[in-house]
Amino acid sequence: MHPYRIPPFYALYPARLNPHVEAAREHSRAWSEEMGIFDDTGPDGAPVWSRRKYEAHDFPLLAAYTHPDCDERLMKLASDWYVWVFYFDDHFLEMFKRTRDRRAARDYLLGLRAFMPLDPEARVPATAAPVERSLADLWRRTAPAMSRDWRERFLGYTRNLTDESLRELVSIAKDEVANPIDYLQMRRRAGGAEWSAGLVEAVIGAELPARVARTRPMRVITDAFADAAGMHNDVYSYQREVEEEGELDNGVLVMDTFLGCGPQRAAEVMRDVVGSRMRLIENTAVAELPALFAEHALDEEEKARVLRYVKGLQEWFSGTDEWHLQSGRYPGAASTAAASGLPVPSGTGTAAVRAGATAALGARALAASHGPVPRAPAEPVEAPEFTMPYPHRTNPRLEQVRAHVREWAGAMGMLSTPVWGPGAFEDADYGRFAALTHPRAGAEELELVGDWHVWGFYLDDMVVQEFKLRRDRAGARAYLEGLRAFLGPDPAAGPAPADPAQRGLADLWRRTAPLLGPTARDAFPDLVGGFAESWLWELANDAQHRVPDPIDYIEMRRRTAGTSFSLGLARLAAEGEGGDPLPEEFLADDAVRALTESWADVGPLRNDILSFRKEIEEEGDVNNGVLVAQRFFGTSAQEGARMVAAAADARLEEFERAARQDVPALCAELELGRGAAARVERYMNDLRLWLAGDHEWSRATGRYRAPAAPGSGGPALRRLLGGPGGPGTAAARPPRPDAPDARGGPVPPTETDRTRADRPPAAARVSGPAHPLFDRPPLDERCAP
Numbered sequence: 001m002h003p004y005r006i007p008p009f010y011a012l013y014p015a016r017l018n019p020h021v022e023a024a025r026e027h028s029r030a031w032s033e034e035m036g037i038f039d040d041t042g043p044d045g046a047p048v049w050s051r052r053k054y055e056a057h058d059f060p061l062l063a064a065y066t067h068p069d070c071d072e073r074l075m076k077l078a079s080d081w082y083v084w085v086f087y088f089d090d091h092f093l094e095m096f097k098r099t100r101d102r103r104a105a106r107d108y109l110l111g112l113r114a115f116m117p118l119d120p121e122a123r124v125p126a127t128a129a130p131v132e133r134s135l136a137d138l139w140r141r142t143a144p145a146m147s148r149d150w151r152e153r154f155l156g157y158t159r160n161l162t163d164e165s166l167r168e169l170v171s172i173a174k175d176e177v178a179n180p181i182d183y184l185q186m187r188r189r190a191g192g193a194e195w196s197a198g199l200v201e202a203v204i205g206a207e208l209p210a211r212v213a214r215t216r217p218m219r220v221i222t223d224a225f226a227d228a229a230g231m232h233n234d235v236y237s238y239q240r241e242v243e244e245e246g247e248l249d250n251g252v253l254v255m256d257t258f259l260g261c262g263p264q265r266a267a268e269v270m271r272d273v274v275g276s277r278m279r280l281i282e283n284t285a286v287a288e289l290p291a292l293f294a295e296h297a298l299d300e301e302e303k304a305r306v307l308r309y310v311k312g313l314q315e316w317f318s319g320t321d322e323w324h325l326q327s328g329r330y331p332g333a334a335s336t337a338a339a340s341g342l343p344v345p346s347g348t349g350t351a352a353v354r355a356g357a358t359a360a361l362g363a364r365a366l367a368a369s370h371g372p373v374p375r376a377p378a379e380p381v382e383a384p385e386f387t388m389p390y391p392h393r394t395n396p397r398l399e400q401v402r403a404h405v406r407e408w409a410g411a412m413g414m415l416s417t418p419v420w421g422p423g424a425f426e427d428a429d430y431g432r433f434a435a436l437t438h439p440r441a442g443a444e445e446l447e448l449v450g451d452w453h454v455w456g457f458y459l460d461d462m463v464v465q466e467f468k469l470r471r472d473r474a475g476a477r478a479y480l481e482g483l484r485a486f487l488g489p490d491p492a493a494g495p496a497p498a499d500p501a502q503r504g505l506a507d508l509w510r511r512t513a514p515l516l517g518p519t520a521r522d523a524f525p526d527l528v529g530g531f532a533e534s535w536l537w538e539l540a541n542d543a544q545h546r547v548p549d550p551i552d553y554i555e556m557r558r559r560t561a562g563t564s565f566s567l568g569l570a571r572l573a574a575e576g577e578g579g580d581p582l583p584e585e586f587l588a589d590d591a592v593r594a595l596t597e598s599w600a601d602v603g604p605l606r607n608d609i610l611s612f613r614k615e616i617e618e619e620g621d622v623n624n625g626v627l628v629a630q631r632f633f634g635t636s637a638q639e640g641a642r643m644v645a646a647a648a649d650a651r652l653e654e655f656e657r658a659a660r661q662d663v664p665a666l667c668a669e670l671e672l673g674r675g676a677a678a679r680v681e682r683y684m685n686d687l688r689l690w691l692a693g694d695h696e697w698s699r700a701t702g703r704y705r706a707p708a709a710p711g712s713g714g715p716a717l718r719r720l721l722g723g724p725g726g727p728g729t730a731a732a733r734p735p736r737p738d739a740p741d742a743r744g745g746p747v748p749p750t751e752t753d754r755t756r757a758d759r760p761p762a763a764a765r766v767s768g769p770a771h772p773l774f775d776r777p778p779l780d781e782r783c784a785p
Contacts, residue, residue: 002239003239003243003263003264004238004252004263004266004267005264005267006235006236006267007235007267007268007271008271008277009232009271009274009321009678010276010278010279011278011314011317011318011321012278012282012314012318012541013311013315013318013652014318015065015068015104015319015321016065016315016318016319016772017064017065017068018063018064018065018067018068018069018070018075020064020070020071020072020075020076021060021064021075022065023072023075023076023268023550024060024063024064024072024076024078024079024371025058025060025079025245025516027060027076027079028059028060028076028079028083029054029055029082031080031083032054032083032087032134032136035134035137036129036130036133036760037049037054037083037087037130037134038050038051038054039130040129040130040131040658042091042094042095042098043094043098044343046088047093048087048094049090051130051544052085053067056327056328057086057328057329058323058327059079059082059083059086060082060083060330061323061326061327062079062082062319062320062323062327063075063078063079063081063193064079064316064319065319065320065322065323066078066196066200066207066316066319066323067200067204067316068315068319068321069313070203070693071203072206074202074204077138077141077142077202078199078203080091080134080138080141081138081199082139083144084131084134084135084138085132085161085192085195086329087134088131088135088162089165089192089200090129090501092105092165093245095108096165097165097245098106104472105165106708107552108416109163110133110160111132112131112132112162113155113159115132115135115136115139116135116136116139116143116155116158117139118148118151118152120139120140120143120144120150121144121404122152124136128609129448130586136672137187137721139149142202146201146202146207146219147207147227149213150207150208151701152199153198153602154195154198154199154202156196157194157195157198158195158196158197158674158689161189161192163590164186164189165188167556168407168755172418173364176248177248177254177646178248178249178254179254179256179258179651179653179654180254180258180647180650181554181598181601181647181650181651182594182598182651182654183249183251183254184227184231184551184554184595185594186224186249187227187230187231187234187249187251188226188227188230189419192230193207193225193226193227193228193229194222194225194230194687196226196316197222197225197226197313197316200309200312200316201312204303204309205305206306206307206308206309207305208305208306208310209296209298209302209305209306210290210760211296212292212296212298214305215296216537217284217288217289217292218292218306219566220280220284220552221281221284221285221310221313221324222289222313224278224280224281224284224551224552225277225278225281225313225317226266226275227273227274227301227551228274228278228317229316229317229320230251231251231273231274231277232270232317232320232321232324233320234251234252234270235251235252235270235271235274235328235460237250238250238252238253238263238267240329247652249257249379251266251270251273251339251351251490252266252267252270253266255268255270258646258650261614264552269633270639272632273550273551273632276550276551276632276776277549277551278314278317279286279549280308280313280549280552280585281313283544283546285307285310287540287544288540289307289310291308292687293306293642293703295770296405296590296627312667336468337600339430344647362568370649371629372458372617373545373547373622377613377617378612378613378617378637379614379630379637379638380613380634380637380638381612381613381626381637381638381640382638382641382644383609383610383611383641384609384645386606386645386648386649386695387649387652388691388695389652389656390688390689390691390692391434391692392436392439392689392695392696393439393440393689393691393693394435394436394439394690394693395434395435395436395438395440395441395446395489396677397435397443397446398431398432398435399431400443400446400447401431401434401435401446401450402429402435403431403449404431404447404450405430405431405434405447406425406426406431406449407452408447408454408504409425409430409454409458412455412500412503412504412507413500413503414454414458414500414504417462417500418465419458419461419462419465419500420458420461424702424703426702427701427702427703428457428701428703429697429700429701430450430454430457431450431701432492432697432701433448433450433453433693433694433697433701433702434449434450434453435450435693436692436693436694436696437449437453437566437570437689437690437692437693437694438569438570438689438693439689439693440686446513448508448511448515449569451504451507451508452508452512452565452569453566453569454504454506454510455501455504456502456562456565457703458500458504459501462500463476463480463500463535465480465533465618467479467535467539468535468538468539468542468619468621469619469620471538471539471542471543473536473543476535476536476539476555477536480529480532480535480536481533483501483502483528483693484525484529484530486502486505486506486509487505487509487524487525487528487529491506491509491510491513492510493771494509496504498688505528512524517581519579519771520568523568524568527565528565529561530559530564530565531565533561533562534556534560535560537556537559537560538560538621538623539557541622541623542620542621542622542623545622545780546622547621547622547627547628547631548622550629550632551626553625554601554625554630557601557604557605557608557625558597558600558601558603558604560623561599561600561603561604561607563599563600563603563604564600566690567596567599567600570683570686570687570690571683572690580675580676580679582676582679583670583672583676583679583680584681584784585670586667586670586672586676586680589666589670591658591662591663591666592663592666594662595655595658595659595662595663596687597656598652598654599651599655599687599691600651600657601647601648601651601723602648602651602691603691604625605625605645605648605693606644606645606648607645607698608625608626608644609625609626609641609644609645610698610704611624611704612624612626612627612637612641614704620761625640625644626644626692627640628640628642629644647654652691654713655686659684659687659688663680663681663684667680679692691708718724
């Protein structure tokens with residue numbers, strides 16, 4: 001029996017069947033014979049696919065449902081691609097997942113790249129196996145008709161799909177269920193849905209114009225589709241993957257483990273996530289595409305291709321939902337699917353029966369994202385005890401940097417504006433923030449990173465007062481985009497600054513640019529620009545009164561918190577000590593990207609809990625993780641805070657696991673020398689120290705104090721007296737009664753750390769002891785110079 005009823009899914013369009021389905025069936029059957037797919041065997045000598053199994057799965061039916069309007073030639077091409085991608089998945093399972101042979105799997109996946117050359121006229125190696133032979137044939141039939149830009153993107157999608165299969169193998173070997181954020185990032189790449197989005201472009205004549213294909217609105221649409229398609233498949237394939245194949249990277253299992261809610265509720269949560277992603281496609285198309293078309297001057301034919309692509313993704317999702325109900329790959333799916341508690345009919349002509357259920361899902365998602373948010377007072381939230389296994393350290397140049405940032409902020413004019421006053425600045429103690437997050441930096445580096453952080457805090461508070469409270473998105477866009485003029489190749493050639501934020505940025509770039517190598521110098525302006533411009537996304541949500549989609553929120557939260565900017569400053573400080581830069585091949589690896597994303601999530605998620613009242617009551621904001629969790633899961637703000645805290649703890653665990661396991665393995669794989677490996681380890685310790693320092697600063701700073709008593713003035717006055725609001729870069733909470741003065745020494749430890757039994761169900765995982773991070777040598781020993 002299936003462990004749960006499969007819930008209905010939201011879909012904008014009903015499924016339709018391409019009339020060339022029988023021609024595609026006949027063609028793909030013969031093509032599979034020609035490629036030798038039915039003759040391929042696994043390690044045990046049994047065929048990977050029997051003809052009976054192939055017929056039962058009916059991949060041509062998938063192509064016909066997901067591309068209902070293409071002609072016969074393209075219908076056959078799409079059908080062959082789907083045969084290949086599912087065959088690759090099952091072949092990899094038999095050859096590598098069951099045998100746990102990671103080295104052989106890596107070599108195999110690297111070898112596949114040779115059969116998809118960027119230049120379709122280039123020669124490929126001789127094909128020795130059906131997977132290679134069929135891939136080479138498909139690429140030869142597809143690539144010549146497409147542009148180089150599409151080929152580059154589709155190659156990236158295919159590599160993501162194949163390479164993430166290796167990650168799934170590693171996850172099985174670890175016997176560990178991922179946390180939801182880590183899972184969602186993996187699922188987008190591994191599920192093949194972004195690959196399917198690229199195929200949509202080729203099959204329905206909707207290739208995206210190169211100048212908009214990588215813009216944020218198009219990435220959001222493609223990523224939302226990929227998430228929805230992958231998680232939708234997880235709901236149908238739970239029994240096959242978890243119970244039969246031993247997979248752990250299944251969304252239902254992930255949600256059940258994290259929430260402790262049982263498979264049925266976990267499947268319903270997945271249903272809601274899928275619906276929110278599909279709704280995000282609609283929202284982005286309506287709210288952002290017109291401006292994108294105007295900004296990039298797309299002609300009518302290019303606009304039509306983009307809109308056809310968006311519609312193609314929505315029809316693809318409707319079609320795959322219908323195929324999952326009919327395909328023999330998921331036996332019993334139709335009988336266990338449910339709409340309003342009743343079985344759902346399947347087959348041609350019955351898709352519209354589910355229209356009422358999906359319409360109700362859409363209405364519920366709309367209410368959750370756009371419903372009114374109670375403002376005064378906000379629902380009270382008590383911050384949970386945050387895990388922080390690393391001891392903090394304070395730079396011995398604390399007083400020096402305190403005096404310096406005070407003098408610098410005054411010279412820039414920041415302390416004589418409505419945004420900040422001297423009292424609020426002193427209470428926040430930004431000098432201590434720099435000393436705690438960069439405890440090993442030299443004098444010059446410490447002053448520079450201290451000034452950069454002061455500038456970031458000031459800019460955030462200025463944007464809140466000048467633009468967010470007024471909902472002035474046009475003014476914010478003009479101002480924030482204008483900041484890039486101060487980050488040109490020649491720092492002395494920038495325009496004359498007109499206010500403290502511009503003056504500070506011009507001064508900082510003048511001092512920073514000479515310290516950077518050519519690559520870093522080219523990249524650093526994008527870090528600063530991404531940090532500043534991400535607030536336009538927040539302003540758009542505020543203007544629509546739209547509580548953001550959970551996944552979109554997590555991804556954008558890293559940018560609004562400036563974590564890439566903080567990483568750049570951490571590297572700048574480390575390299576300013578006279579050491580060589582970190583190896584570029586190390587920084588570019590996906591494992592390091594995943595590690596830094598885990599690191600980047602910890603502070604912003606925790607900050608959302610502490611700034612919930614301020615953002616809801618004083619700023620009228622909707623961009624807060626507690627509110628997102630509260631709305632999406634239909635729970636109280638307190639339970640939402642617990643979920644957010646558990647997610648932050650899980651990301652901290654994932655960061656430390658990757659630092660201890662993935663990073664040494666990567667150093668060995670890249671054959672880094674002793675000196676380079678030592679620099680990598682120092683960088684990992686610097687990131688740990690940054691988290692510890694950020695956490696400690698937030699325990700004492702006046703930046704996050706409770707508001708003044710009633711009757712002491714409005715929000716603007718309370719902000720001025722109690723300290724400006726936070727940009728989200730600190731896991732902040734109001735100081736405890738036993739905390740020392742903001743400039744004092746370390747805060748005495750709490751009586752005990754909570755055990756797993758004390759934590760809410762959202763903290764549940766299936767690996768290791770309650771707090772595996774504490775089973776480590778003291779950080780001071782590992783960070784010794």
